Amino acid sequence: MNNDVLDITPGAIAAAIGEYCRRHNCSWQPRAALIDMDGTLIDSMRSHAAAWKRMTDREGLSVPQDEFYLYEGMTGRATIQMLWKRDKGYVPTDEEADELYAVKGGYFNEMPKVPVMPGAAQMLRTLMAEGITRVLVTGSKQLSSLNRLDDDFPGAFPHNLRVTATDVAHGKPSPEPYLKAMEMASVKPEQSIVIENAPLGVESGARSGAFVIAVTTGPIPASAMTAAGAHLVFPTMPSLAAAIQCIIKN
Ligand code: MG
Numbered sequence: 001m002n003n004d005v006l007d008i009t010p011g012a013i014a015a016a017i018g019e020y021c022r023r024h025n026c027s028w029q030p031r032a033a034l035i036d037m038d039g040t041l042i043d044s045m046r047s048h049a050a051a052w053k054r055m056t057d058r059e060g061l062s063v064p065q066d067e068f069y070l071y072e073g074m075t076g077r078a079t080i081q082m083l084w085k086r087d088k089g090y091v092p093t094d095e096e097a098d099e100l101y102a103v104k105g106g107y108f109n110e111m112p113k114v115p116v117m118p119g120a121a122q123m124l125r126t127l128m129a130e131g132i133t134r135v136l137v138t139g140s141k142q143l144s145s146l147n148r149l150d151d152d153f154p155g156a157f158p159h160n161l162r163v164t165a166t167d168v169a170h171g172k173p174s175p176e177p178y179l180k181a182m183e184m185a186s187v188k189p190e191q192s193i194v195i196e197n198a199p200l201g202v203e204s205g206a207r208s209g210a211f212v213i214a215v216t217t218g219p220i221p222a223s224a225m226t227a228a229g230a231h232l233v234f235p236t237m238p239s240l241a242a243a244i245q246c247i248i249k250n
Contacts, residue, residue, distance in 0.1 A: 076101035119237030
């Protein structure tokens, strides 16, 4: 079966946008796409989950590997401080947490280079052709991933339009990363489309006031994305890529 199909009907897209505009008392004039990286642009979440599992096992925790998909979007430091508080009864200092995160990052780098998410490049090309500003919004500071963006997606993400873990005091699910992205792009929430694959990222986007599109590229079901505030949920990136022009021009 061809994956590159419009899985969500134009009618469903129009209904979701209409409902969003009624609630936000706005007309539909999208100007910027604020786009997550891991699990959205690159197919990295399996490797991240495995690296998290290896590091936390080494430290004596026993966290199921799939649980790390739930924390996707949080900064590494916040994830470690939350897990250590829960499972070890104390909160590591920022410095201790950053050291542990560096170990996890090293394990990630030992794994094979992760592939680009199918459909991501096509979606970005459509956004560029339609004159939509693109802003990268990631909780990551994994340089091996950030440094390859220019090769994987030439021209898609200007260097002054990137929000990473080092740019915010509070990572996702706080709205801060997406609000920061809007400030960088000089756009209002109702002119912004967030594209996310993780519930905490969806929540961050929804709290920022943007129109939020979720893509279920991992084990988390669509119902969790809707519960987190997604206005539209696509099953794959190719299906979103096929629909993005319809969404922009609605
Ligand atoms: Mg993600």
